[in-house]
Amino acid sequence: MTVQAQIDGYIADQAPPKRDDMQALHQLVLKSAPGCRLWFLDGRNDQGKVVSNPNIGYGSQTLTYAGGDSREFYRVGLSANTAGISVYIVGLDDKTYLSETYGKRLGKASVTGYCVRFRSLKDVDIDVVEEMIASHMGAAPAR
Template sequence: MTGHDPAAEFFAGLPPQRRADAEAVHDLIRAAAPRLTPWIWRGVMWGGTDQTILGYGRIAQTNRGGATVEWFRIGLAYLSLYVSATRDGRYLAQVYGPRLGKAKIGSSALSFRRLADLDRSVLTELVAEAARPD
């Protein structure tokens, strides 16, 4: 019997026009952060939308209600990355955002229309730093 592949499950649910870029981001994350095990997170994000996210690494996070929940160090949702790691009190998405290329940068998230819009070497730096143990 073969093991469950969360990445294959995640990619099967993506629209075909986004799948190639998402798979390339996944490959980049796996190369830059091989110790972060992929897993599927399902739940309601802030804003009330149901999400399925391919998470990498598991961390405990306190939500707005004060409960501790299982979360991911890095998460891939369509063509958005959620990065829970910080440097000097700033989320890494904000630290690396100005160097990434054409992306929308939020507090801990970055969204892009296609991988070609990003500087892959900067994205690799961001992922490698996010994967470092605390």
């Protein structure tokens, strides 16, 4: 199964209105970074055990860990969860950047060092979400 087929299936498996929100976010990221590398992580580790929610990833970067190891990983991720949707901004060195730059303008969202969580798109300012994603993907907002 292709990565695009896995992404399409994952989004289709979400109950409405979360499905519509995930599809809108997926299109928003693709508009901000057309042709970017797509990832799909099913949430299972090497032994097949579920360790996280499935994630859709966009873009590519090399992450270097404290021990010196490095690996390729996505720049922006989307995940549906029981409380709503998470947008991951991966590879930030400054764990206060998201909250300081976007926190007050996002709307009804929880912001951590690398993740923005919200119940639905109607709870957040979509222009600020797009700005955040486009900035991290290395593009200006398309709107």
